[in-house]
Amino acid sequence: MTNTGRQAANAANADLDAGDDAALIARSLHAPECFGVLFDRHAPAIGRYIARRLGPDAADDLVAETFLAAFRRRDHYDLTHGDARPWLYGIATRLIGRHRRQEVRFFRAIARTGVDPAAEAVTGQVIDRIAAQGARRELAAALARLSQDQRDVLLLVASGLGYEETALALAVPARTVSSRLVRARRKVREALGGQDPTRPGEDAP
Amino acid sequence: MIGEMEQLEQLCAAVPSPDRQRLTAARAQLSTAIRRETAGHAARRPRLAVSLALRHRWLSRRRLGWAAPLAAAAAVTGVILGSQGVFSPVHHPVPSSSTHDPGLGLAHPATAYVAGQSGTVTPILTATGTALKPIRIGKEYGQISSAIVFRPDGKTAYVLSSTVLGGGSGTVTPIRTATNTALKPIAVGQDPRALAITPDGTTIYVTNYQSGTVTPIRTATNTALAPIRVGGNPWAIAIAPDGKTAYVADTQSGTVTPIRTATNTALTPIRVPAGSFSMAITPDGRTIYVLDLGSSQAQEGMVIPIGTATNTALRSIPIGHAWPSTMNIAITPDSRTAYVANASTGTITPIRTATDTALPRIRLADGAGPIAITPDGRTAYVIAGSGPGRTGTVIPIRTATNQVLRAITVSNLPSVIAITPAPRR
Numbered sequence: 001m002t003n004t005g006r007q008a009a010n011a012a013n014a015d016l017d018a019g020d021d022a023a024l025i026a027r028s029l030h031a032p033e034c035f036g037v038l039f040d041r042h043a044p045a046i047g048r049y050i051a052r053r054l055g056p057d058a059a060d061d062l063v064a065e066t067f068l069a070a071f072r073r074r075d076h077y078d079l080t081h082g083d084a085r086p087w088l089y090g091i092a093t094r095l096i097g098r099h100r101r102q103e104v105r106f107f108r109a110i111a112r113t114g115v116d117p118a119a120e121a122v123t124g125q126v127i128d129r130i131a132a133q134g135a136r137r138e139l140a141a142a143l144a145r146l147s148q149d150q151r152d153v154l155l156l157v158a159s160g161l162g163y164e165e166t167a168l169a170l171a172v173p174a175r176t177v178s179s180r181l182v183r184a185r186r187k188v189r190e191a192l193g194g195q196d197p198t199r200p201g202e203d204a205p
Numbered sequence: 206m207i208g209e210m211e212q213l214e215q216l217c218a219a220v221p222s223p224d225r226q227r228l229t230a231a232r233a234q235l236s237t238a239i240r241r242e243t244a245g246h247a248a249r250r251p252r253l254a255v256s257l258a259l260r261h262r263w264l265s266r267r268r269l270g271w272a273a274p275l276a277a278a279a280a281v282t283g284v285i286l287g288s289q290g291v292f293s294p295v296h297h298p299v300p301s302s303s304t305h306d307p308g309l310g311l312a313h314p315a316t317a318y319v320a321g322q323s324g325t326v327t328p329i330l331t332a333t334g335t336a337l338k339p340i341r342i343g344k345e346y347g348q349i350s351s352a353i354v355f356r357p358d359g360k361t362a363y364v365l366s367s368t369v370l371g372g373g374s375g376t377v378t379p380i381r382t383a384t385n386t387a388l389k390p391i392a393v394g395q396d397p398r399a400l401a402i403t404p405d406g407t408t409i410y411v412t413n414y415q416s417g418t419v420t421p422i423r424t425a426t427n428t429a430l431a432p433i434r435v436g437g438n439p440w441a442i443a444i445a446p447d448g449k450t451a452y453v454a455d456t457q458s459g460t461v462t463p464i465r466t467a468t469n470t471a472l473t474p475i476r477v478p479a480g481s482f483s484m485a486i487t488p489d490g491r492t493i494y495v496l497d498l499g500s501s502q503a504q505e506g507m508v509i510p511i512g513t514a515t516n517t518a519l520r521s522i523p524i525g526h527a528w529p530s531t532m533n534i535a536i537t538p539d540s541r542t543a544y545v546a547n548a549s550t551g552t553i554t555p556i557r558t559a560t561d562t563a564l565p566r567i568r569l570a571d572g573a574g575p576i577a578i579t580p581d582g583r584t585a586y587v588i589a590g591s592g593p594g595r596t597g598t599v600i601p602i603r604t605a606t607n608q609v610l611r612a613i614t615v616s617n618l619p620s621v622i623a624i625t626p627a628p629r630r
Contacts, residue, residue, distance in 0.1 A: 032239045039235055047223035047231075052216070059223065064231035068238055119219035135212055158213035171324070188209040 021084030090169035111141035142191035150184035320350030342378040356406040393420040403448040412439040487540040496532040524554040537582040546573035
C-alpha cells in the first residue's frame with residue numbers, strides 16, 4: 001500500500017454516494033467533507049425521530065448537535081458496521097436524554113390537549129385513524145409515564161430500528177432491549193385499556 | 206383495536222420529514238465544523254474505536270498497560286485489539302534460541318483491559334482469551350474510554366474517559382484489579398486525551414485538550430491536585446524514565462512543555478517546528494522524539510528530536526509524506542534505534558538515535574500502523590492493513606538486519622498492539 005491518505009483525499013469528491021456509511025466515515029477521517037454526505041443521507045430521519053420526542057423546534061437544534069457530535073467522534077466509529085443509523089440514533093437518543101423533563105412535559109401536553117405539535121403539519125389518514133380511536137392522548141400519557149430507558153427502546157423500535165440496531169444504538173445487549181421492550185409495551189398496553197392483542201381473551205371475565 | 210406497537214409506529218410515522226429550510230441551518234453548522242477541521246487539519250488524528258490512547262501508552266511508553274501484574278515467562282508475545290475490542294493473542298514466530306517460552310501457559314495469568322464506548326471496561330484473561338464480566342465505569346452509555354494506565358504494582362488500573370458527545374469534563378476511574386471493581390471516578394478537565402503515570406506510580410498526569418491544562422492525580426489518595434496550565438490543546442504526554450519530568454506536546458502550536466513533577470510546575474516550553482499528537486522518550490531518557498505529520502501534502506512528515514539535557518529541538522528527520530494519515534513510533538530497549546511507521550507511505554524509517562540519522566526505509570506491502578518491539582529488542586511488530594476494509598496482518602521485522610519476516614494474520618481491523626514484558630528475575 002502506498003499513499004492511502006492521499007488517495008483518500010483525491011477520491012473524496014468522486015463516487016461519494018457509492019459505498020456504505022462505514023466507507024464514508026472512514027474516508028471522512030482523512031477527507032472531512034465526506035461527512036456532509038452522511039448528513040444528507042440520514043438527517044431527515046434523525047430529525048423526525050427527535051421531533052417525535054421533543055417537538056419540531058427542539059429537533060432543529062438537536063439535529064445539528066447530533067451531527068456535530070458524530071463528526072467530532074467519527075474516529076470512534078466502529079467501521080465494521082456498514083449502517084451508521086444505529087450510531088446516529090444512539091447519539092440523538094443520548095442528547096434527548098439530556099432533556100428528559102422537556103420530553104415528559106411534551107407528551108403530557110399532548111395527553112392534556114390532544115394536540116400533537118410534531119404531527120400537526122400532517123392531516124393525513126394516519127393521524128385521523130389514531131385520533132378516531134381517541135388513543136393518541138392515552139398513548140402520550142403512557143409515554144410520559146415510562147422510564148427514560150423504556151421510552152428509548154420503545155420509540156427507537158417504533159421508529160423502524162430492529163432489536164439489534166436498537167441494542168447498538170443504546171450500547172446495551174439485545175436481550176436487554178427485549179426485556180425493556182416487553183415491560184414498556186405492557187405498560188403502554190395497560191394504559192390503553194389492558195387489551196393484549198396477542199393474547200385475546202386475557203382480560204375476559 | 207390495533208396493538209400498542211402499531212399505534213406507536215403510527216405516532217412516529219405521523220411526524221413529517223423536516224423541510225429543507227429547517228435542515229439547512231443544521232447542515233450549515235456541520236459545514237462550518239468540517240471547514241474548520243479541513244483548514245486547521247491539526248484537528249484530529251484519525252483513530253479507531255478503542256485504541257489510540259491505549260496505543261500511546263502501550264507502544265510509545267512501553268510500560269504495557271496490563272503487564273504489570275505479570276512476572277512470568279510470556280507465552281503470548283503480542284496482543285492485538287481490533288476496533289471492536291476483538292482480541293487476538295499472537296505467539297512468537299521465532300522460537301530458536303529465544304528465551305521466550307512459546308506454547309506454555311502463564312504462571313500468573315495476565316489480564317488485558319479493553320475499554321470502548323459503552324461506559325464499560327472488559328477484562329480479558331490473556332491465557333485463554335476469555336472475556337470477563339464488563340466493569341461499568343460510567344452512568345452514561347456513551348462514555349468513551351480512551352486510555353488506561355496501571356500502577357507499577359499492578360493493583361490499580363486507571364481508565365480515562367469522557368462523554369461520547371465530547372467537550373465534556375472527563376474522569377479517571379480507578380479499577381481494583383484483584384476484584385475488577387471500579388472505585389469512585391476522579392474528575393479531571395475538559396475533553397481529556399491522554400494520561401501517563403510516573404515510574405514510581407505516585408502520580409498520574411492527564412492532558413485536558415479543551416482546558417489547556419494537565420491534571421495531576423495522587424494515586425495514594427486517588428485525588429486530583431490543582432491543574433497545571435500549559436495552554437493550547439495538549440494531547441500527547443511522556444514521562445522521563447527518572448520520573449522527574451513530564452513532557453506535554455501541544456497539538457496546535459509547536460511547543461512541548463516540560464513539567465517538573467516534584468513541584469508540579471510547568472517549565473519554559475520547548476519550541477518545536479510543529480504541533481504533534483504523538484511522542485516517545487528513549488528508555489535512557491536522553492531524547493524525546495516528537496512526530497510531526499506535516500500540515501499538508503506539500504510538507505514531509507518529520508521526526509523532531511529534543512535533547513533532554515538542553516531541552517532544545519534538534520534537526521528534524523524527514524520520513525516522507527505522512528499527512529493526512531498517521532505516524533507511530535517505538536524505540537528499542539537499548540535506546541539505540543527508533544522505528545517510525547508512516548501509514549501514508551507504508552514505510553518504516555529506522556532512526557539511529559546516536560546521530561539522529563535515518564537509515565534506509567523499510568517498505569511494507571500492506572501499510573504501516575502501530576508498532577511495538579519485543580523486550581529483547583530483536584523483533585519489531587507492525588500492524589499492517591489497519592485501515593478500513595483491510596484484513597489485519599502483523600508484520601515482524603528483525604531489528605538486527607531490518608529484514609521483513611513473514612506476515613501474521615489476525616482478526617479484523619487491529620488497532621492496538623502490545624507485547625508482554627520480559628520476565629522479571
